[in-house]
Amino acid sequence: MEKRLKIRQIQDKLFTVIVALFSIAIILPLFFIIFYIVRNGAAEINWHFITSLPKPVGETGGISNAIVGTTELIGIAALIAIPLALFTGIYMKEFEKSKLAAVVSSLTDLLQGVPSIVIGIVCYLWIVLPLRSFSALSGSVALAIMMLPMIIKSTYHSLKLVPDSLKEASLALGTPYYRTVMKVIVPAASSGIITGIILSISRVAGETAPLLFTAFGNPFMNLNVTKPVNSLPLLIFNYATSPFSDWQKQAWGASLILIIMVSALNLLSKIMEHKWKTTY
Amino acid sequence: MTQAEISCKDYRLKNLDKQGSSITRKETLFRFFLVTAAITSVSIVMGIFISLLFGSWKSINEFGLNFIWSSAWNPAARQFGALPFIIGTLSTSFLALLISIPFSFASAIYLSLYLKSGWLSGLLKFSVELLAGIPSIIYGFWGLFVLVPIVRSIEIKLGFIPYGVGVATASIILAIMIIPFASSMASEVIKLVPQDLKEAGFAMGATRFEVIKNIILPYASGGIFSGILLAFGRAFGETMAVTMVIGNSNIIPKNIFSPANSMASVIANEFTEARGDLYLSSLIEIGLLLFIISFIVNAIGNRIMKRMTVKK
Numbered sequence: 001m002e003k004r005l006k007i008r009q010i011q012d013k014l015f016t017v018i019v020a021l022f023s024i025a026i027i028l029p030l031f032f033i034i035f036y037i038v039r040n041g042a043a044e045i046n047w048h049f050i051t052s053l054p055k056p057v058g059e060t061g062g063i064s065n066a067i068v069g070t071t072e073l074i075g076i077a078a079l080i081a082i083p084l085a086l087f088t089g090i091y092m093k094e095f096e097k098s099k100l101a102a103v104v105s106s107l108t109d110l111l112q113g114v115p116s117i118v119i120g121i122v123c124y125l126w127i128v129l130p131l132r133s134f135s136a137l138s139g140s141v142a143l144a145i146m147m148l149p150m151i152i153k154s155t156y157h158s159l160k161l162v163p164d165s166l167k168e169a170s171l172a173l174g175t176p177y178y179r180t181v182m183k184v185i186v187p188a189a190s191s192g193i194i195t196g197i198i199l200s201i202s203r204v205a206g207e208t209a210p211l212l213f214t215a216f217g218n219p220f221m222n223l224n225v226t227k228p229v230n231s232l233p234l235l236i237f238n239y240a241t242s243p244f245s246d247w248q249k250q251a252w253g254a255s256l257i258l259i260i261m262v263s264a265l266n267l268l269s270k271i272m273e274h275k276w277k278t279t280y
Numbered sequence: 281m282t283q284a285e286i287s288c289k290d291y292r293l294k295n296l297d298k299q300g301s302s303i304t305r306k307e308t309l310f311r312f313f314l315v316t317a318a319i320t321s322v323s324i325v326m327g328i329f330i331s332l333l334f335g336s337w338k339s340i341n342e343f344g345l346n347f348i349w350s351s352a353w354n355p356a357a358r359q360f361g362a363l364p365f366i367i368g369t370l371s372t373s374f375l376a377l378l379i380s381i382p383f384s385f386a387s388a389i390y391l392s393l394y395l396k397s398g399w400l401s402g403l404l405k406f407s408v409e410l411l412a413g414i415p416s417i418i419y420g421f422w423g424l425f426v427l428v429p430i431v432r433s434i435e436i437k438l439g440f441i442p443y444g445v446g447v448a449t450a451s452i453i454l455a456i457m458i459i460p461f462a463s464s465m466a467s468e469v470i471k472l473v474p475q476d477l478k479e480a481g482f483a484m485g486a487t488r489f490e491v492i493k494n495i496i497l498p499y500a501s502g503g504i505f506s507g508i509l510l511a512f513g514r515a516f517g518e519t520m521a522v523t524m525v526i527g528n529s530n531i532i533p534k535n536i537f538s539p540a541n542s543m544a545s546v547i548a549n550e551f552t553e554a555r556g557d558l559y560l561s562s563l564i565e566i567g568l569l570l571f572i573i574s575f576i577v578n579a580i581g582n583r584i585m586k587r588m589t590v591k592k
């Protein structure tokens with residue numbers, strides 16, 4: 001009896017140690033990734049690197065066009081995705097029992113699982129082929145499609161947290177239905193909705209696959225939405241797979257900037273989640 | 281009531297009526313907006329499927345089911361078979377799952393059952409979140425410059441041809457990338473186990489290991505299966521990181537150190553250079569296959585997950 005108990009206790013201890021070791025091991029790759037990017041990237045980053053255009057191999061160029069391009073792509077994508085996703089999310093909440101809402105719900109789940117490269121192909125077929133040119137617009141549409149399911153879901157879940165009593169109170173005061181939704185229910189859920197939007201932006205900011213044959217990349221500065229545009233992830237891909245050590249070094253710098261951008265957005269969403277969190 | 285009063289009341293009623301009708305109009309408009317948005321979102325997803333189907337029509341017509349079974353990928357001879365890429369995708373995803381499952385499970389168990397607070401738990405949660413936030417291109421870049429030389433030196437020691445890039449390297453990168461997702465799925469599943477079941481186990485004098493082995497794992501088995509399925513769905517569509525370290529060879533990999541190509545990576549590599557309708561159409565058909573697999577995997581995974589949640 002005593003012996004059996006001892007064995008069980010040792011078994012339990014052993015399991016605890018194994019579980020702890022495996023979990024702590026997760027920190028290792030993260031540490032190595034961050035370590036390499038900060039060490040190699042920090043040496044590259046200076047004012048010149050951020051503000052000047054790429055130059056031929058041998059001259060020290062910068063990545064300003066990629067930073068502007070990423071901002072442009074994300075800005076247009078957000079303009080397309082946010083209104084559409086917001087209204088779809090409201091529809092899902094307000095007409096929850098309708099057949100269409102069920103279809104929307106399962107299709108957004110599906111869209112979230114679609115590999116990003118497939119969305120790139122579709123935007124190539126939809127926009128690049130008719131316009132006969134790679135363009136910033138096609139890249140933005142691809143990113144917008146990727147943002148849709150995330151914003152729809154976060155909108156729906158935030159709206160669900162708003163208690164019915166708020167809606168009933170507003171309707172009882174004689175407020176029309178559309179004003180109740182837009183002026184009472186949506187503002188009450190705004191912190192969750194905005195957090196979802198920021199998270200979706202940070203997710204697509206690092207996307208490369210859907211941009212490969214839509215935005216395509218461009219060594220020059222470009223603001224025209226019907227022409228190819230560069231973005232940070234595309235630049236990292238092109239430079240990292242190039243044979244020139246100059247460009248590879250610049251790719252480390254661009255990676256560090258991309259990581260800082262994405263982490264800042266994630267941090268912002270975290271802060272908003274904590275600060276603005278409203279409980280009912 | 282004087283005539284003046286009556287006309288005054290009339291006027292007010294009329295006005296009220298006007299206001300009312302304008303509200304009704306806005307109401308209808310608002311509902312119209314909502315329904316339009318929902319229908320647009322639905323048609324985007326439908327449109328994706330239909331466009332892929334139309335885009336790959338030429339290749340479907342030409343090769344039929346042979347497209348999946350043939351291993352000849354020779355654009356010059358207009359021969360297209362996707363088998364090497366299907367095998368490349370399946371082998372990297374399965375290996376990645378195999379590597380990441382112990383880590384993600386351990387961290388989920390550790391965080392939800394052992395270490396509920398404290399600095400180490402905070403650090404672990406923070407690390408998992410950071411890992412989830414790193415863009416896939418950066419994993420690929422890091423893999424190419426840090427992991428590939430390491431794998432190459434291992435290959436030299438083991439006596440394989442030292443490519444460095446290949447199925448093994450891609451699987452390791454993929455495993456690191458899906459750990460956060462798999463780990464959050466696992467904690468989701470563990471949360472579904474009712475507290476009183478666990479407490480009953482402890483009250484019987486079971487150790488933590490026994491509670492996990494005999495109560496939590498059996499109860500959550502359905503959820504674990506769907507979690508693994510969804511993590512697989514994450515892994516097989518991953519493009520950039522895999523493209524950069526898999527070696528881009530269009531033949532069936534002989535062993536885990538051989539260079540290969542996955543379905544997503546062949547599209548990424550060859551799409552912009554594809555000359556000829558049949559070539560492009562074959563690449564689009566690979567995209568269609570990716571879409572269909574992701575549809576099946578996510579549908580089954582989500583259904584099981586939902587059923588688990590309702591059961592609770």
